[in-house]
Amino acid sequence: MSNYIRLRGGKPLVGEIVLRGGKNVVPKLMVAALLTDEPVIIRDVPKIEDVEIMTRLFKRSDVIVDEIRPGTLQIIAKGMKLLSRPDLEDVTGRSRIPILMCGPMLHRFNRALVPKLGGCNIGPRPVDFHVKALRELGANYDESESGGVFKTKGLRGAIITLEYPSVGATEQVILSTVLADGVTELHNAAVEPEIMDLIMLLQQMGAIISVDMDRNIIIEGVEKLGGAVHTGMPDRNETASWACAALGTNGRIFVRGARQLDMMTFLNKFRQVGGGFDVNRDGITFYREQEILEPITVETDVHPGFMTDWQQPLVVALTQAHGKSVIHETVYESRFGYIDALNQMGAKIKVFEESVKNIRSKFGKRNYRQSVMIQGPTELHGADITVPDLRAGFSYIVAALIAKGDSTIHDFSILQRGYEHLVAKLQSLEAEILEVKT
Numbered sequence: 067m068s069n070y071i072r073l074r075g076g077k078p079l080v081g082e083i084v085l086r087g088g089k090n091v092v093p094k095l096m097v098a099a100l101l102t103d104e105p106v107i108i109r110d111v112p113k114i115e116d117v118e119i120m121t122r123l124f125k126r127s128d129v130i131v132d133e134i135r136p137g138t139l140q141i142i143a144k145g146m147k148l149l150s151r152p153d154l155e156d157v158t159g160r161s162r163i164p165i166l167m168c169g170p171m172l173h174r175f176n177r178a179l180v181p182k183l184g185g186c187n188i189g190p191r192p193v194d195f196h197v198k199a200l201r202e203l204g205a206n207y208d209e210s211e212s213g214g215v216f217k218t219k220g221l222r223g224a225i226i227t228l229e230y231p232s233v234g235a236t237e238q239v240i241l242s243t244v245l246a247d248g249v250t251e252l253h254n255a256a257v258e259p260e261i262m263d264l265i266m267l268l269q270q271m272g273a274i275i276s277v278d279m280d281r282n283i284i285i286e287g288v289e290k291l292g293g294a295v296h297t298g299m300p301d302r303n304e305t306a307s308w309a310c311a312a313l314g315t316n317g318r319i320f321v322r323g324a325r326q327l328d329m330m331t332f333l334n335k336f337r338q339v340g341g342g343f344d345v346n347r348d349g350i351t352f353y354r355e356q357e358i359l360e361p362i363t364v365e366t367d368v369h370p371g372f373m374t375d376w377q378q379p380l381v382v383a384l385t386q387a388h389g390k391s392v393i394h395e396t397v398y399e400s401r402f403g404y405i406d407a408l409n410q411m412g413a414k415i416k417v418f419e420e421s422v423k424n425i426r427s428k429f430g431k432r433n434y435r436q437s438v439m440i441q442g443p444t445e446l447h448g449a450d451i452t453v454p455d456l457r458a459g460f461s462y463i464v465a466a467l468i469a470k471g472d473s474t475i476h477d478f479s480i481l482q483r484g485y486e487h488l489v490a491k492l493q494s495l496e497a498e499i500l501e502v503k504t
């Protein structure tokens with residue numbers, strides 16, 4: 067039976083929400099804790115599905131995970147045992163994070179099973195960069211077992227150049243080489259703030275990692291890592307989501323914990339559309355500065371570009387701008403699957419297959435549905451729609467709150483993968499929630 071939320075649109079969102087550690091960083095900090103026998107304490111851990119999945123997997127491998135205070139996890143991996151295929155089975159297809167456990171498992175057991183991965187359905191999302199990098203570090207990969215298995219006689223440093231600055235592959239290399247024999251040079255690395263946060267925890271644990279110019283990360287393997295206490299960086303995707311909700315509904319939202327440095331690229335675009343923001347020590351307030359919103363052109367990219375995870379709620383806000391906006395998606399092959407539902411609600415958005423010239427794109431010039439043109443302003447009306455993936459799901463919430471009338475958003479639970487306490491947050495922002503069925 068489907069779970070859903072029913073919302074009545076037309077009211078601006080007004081109030082404050084509090085961020086906790088990011089979905090795309092906290093589960094990886096948890097993986098870092100597997101590299102030592104000493105306790106690692108992580109603060110600001112959100113209650114989201116990816117954290118629950120990792121907690122469950124850790125407990126299966128006899129790693130101690132305790133919530134010592136609300137939102138603070140203590141992880142002790144001293145007694146860790148190798149995960150078996152049945153251990154991995156019930157998380158199969160639900161998260162992409164478990165593949166990052168390969169490095170710690172190879173260090174501890176010279177062997178690691180590769181889980182069948184999940185995550186949002188936004189393109190093929192292969193793991194070939196991970197496999198290639200681990201091979202270069204001295205692991206053999208056997209695909210014959212379902213899901214695959216890595217074996218090694220000991221990982222050793224290497225010079226690795228990623229084909230594309232993949233976030234996950236960069237994290238894989240870092241987590242696999244901090245304890246490897248020798249020095250690793252990683253070229254064409256991703257340099258997202260979440261990766262810097264992971265490096266900061268590892269540095270506290272005793273790792274030696276330097277981030278040089280031009281996407282080069284140098285990791286000098288050390289013999290042993292120790293315990294540390296670290297606060298996960300605030301979720302910058304959630305920040306952008308609420309900022310677009312304020313813009314779209316003509317509201318005013320203070321995002322406590324949001325940091326300007328993480329959001330600079332987003333803030334430039336937000337201002338160009340006609341959004342306003344006030345930065346203070348505790349967070350950022352987002353609102354509509356101009357009465358008439360302006361159309362813009364945006365290309366998603368790896369950091370420091372405009373994140374692919376920011377485009378979906380922005381597209382919804384742009385349905386209220388006066389004129390034609392264009393968004394080019396260059397990171398994922400299939401991240402415009404949510405557009406049809408927005409058109410059903412009255413938006414005028416066209417999806418194009420034409421390649422975007424002169425910009426880096428993960429999938430080159432192949433004909434994917436990689437660009438959209440949004441003709442605004444359009445009046446949105448309520449609809450019955452189904453969430454296809456996490457960020458698209460949030461964009462449907464924004465659309466429903468802008469729309470005239472009532473909307474039912476099915477498969478609403480997908481949003482729990484990345485938005486902590488979403489219903490409570492919507493209530494505190496005075497959204498009109500008619501019904502929630504979990």
Ligand code: EPU
Pocket residue numbers: 089090091162163186189190191192193194195196197230231232233234235256303373374375397398399428456457484
């Ligand atoms: N890719 C490959 N081969 C690989 C790995 C990646 O072809 O081995 C491709 C992907 O298919 C994609 C591109 O490279 O087209 C970028 O993927 P990347 O590895 O950078 O992404 P990820 O690590 O799988 C993380 C976030 C995503 C976010 C991307 C980009 C986590 C758990 N997920 O994914 O977050 O979109 O980086 O910033 O950290 C979300 O939060 O909604 C989300 C999807």
